[in-house]
Each structure stands twice: as structure tokens, then as C-alpha cells.
Amino acid sequence: ELCYHGNSVYGQLEEAVMSMKQLPYALLIVGIVLVLGTILIDPIRGFEIYLATSQIIVLVIGAIVALLGAYLAFVRKPAP
Numbered sequence: 001e002l003c004y005h006g007n008s009v010y011g012q013l014e015e016a017v018m019s020m021k022q023l024p025y026a027l028l029i030v031g032i033v034l035v036l037g038t039i040l041i042d043p044i045r046g047f048e049i050y051l052a053t054s055q056i057i058v059l060v061i062g063a064i065v066a067l068l069g070a071y072l073a074f075v076r077k078p079a080p
Helices: 009-045 053-075
Strands: none
Touching: 009 053
């Protein structure tokens, strides 16, 4: 016997599909925040812009995540 407590299987599937549609935009936003945060952290703290090794690593990771999100959001066509 199946009990549904207000949520149907279809509703759960639809919710999962919606979150998959939002994933590329989330990746894009996270990547942009990482890149901007890496570049602007020194001026915010009152120092000149100097990128340390760890900042460069985070900058590259942020750029890759943003590019991946942009690709998934705008270039790749979803499967039918």
C-alpha cells in the first residue's frame, strides 16, 4: 500500500527537475562571487591589490565554475 502524505511522486519529480534547471545559474553566481571576492578582498581590507597563491587558485576555480555554469545555462541544450 502506498501512502502519499500530500506529496505525489509527480510533484517530487517536478521538484527535482526544477532544481536541475536552477543548478547552472547557481554555479554561475557562485563562480562570479568567488572571482569578485578574490579580486576585491584586498581593497575591502584597505590594502593594494596583490594576489597571493591561494587567491589565484580560488580565482581560477571561480572562473572555471562560472564558465561551467554559463555553458550549462546558455550553450548546452537540455535533453527532450
